[in-house]
Amino acid sequence: MDLKLEKRLGNKDSELGAIRRNGDIPAVIYLREKKGSVSITVNGVEFAAFLRRMQKGCLSTELLAVEYEGKKTNALVKDISYHRVTYAIEHLDLMEVALDDQVQVNIPVICKGDELCPGVTQGGQIKIVKRALETSVQVKEMPKLFSLDVSVLNLGDSIRIRDLNLSPSMKIAIQRDQVLVVVSK
DSSP states (O other): OEEEEEEOOOOSHHHHHHHHHTTOEEEEEEOSSSSOEEEEEEOHHHHHHHHHHSOTTOGGGOOEEEEETTEEEEEEEEEEEEOTTTOOEEEEEEEEEOTTOEEEEEEEEEEEOGGGOHHHHTTOEEEESOSEEEEEEEGGGOOSOEEEEOTTOOTTOEEEGGGSOOOTTOEESSOTTOEEEEEEO
């Protein structure tokens, strides 16, 4: 997804409110080289279209191609703030990254094949123990998600972190014996 970012100068509440009334989103991009940040504005219509096309729960691992001040680069969404009543996006924090950078990111865990799971027909339920894994990984090797096939699990079976195919650069913050998904009564 390509996003054009516009630099903004004002940080007053009235200026931020005007940006939101125009349908855009105030944001900050944390720069990689300068170790600073730039206040920017993200086009609200473009970002909403991006969110509709993205798989649910995978915003933290979605690599954005962004352009600001004539420079094209990659960025990750580090934080998103919502209005507490309308749930409209209030603010975005983006982080500039290069493909060789090692980043901390929460990778979502998604189950597939639950309608075919023999453990469910045996009277069990699929219980997702970890919905995301905090990992340190190179951007170029970062998966969008961990897709777990539960269609082969019987009652009492589980999938653990050690059962995942992890890239060599990936480091997970918890032990490899940690259960991700279990079929239990």
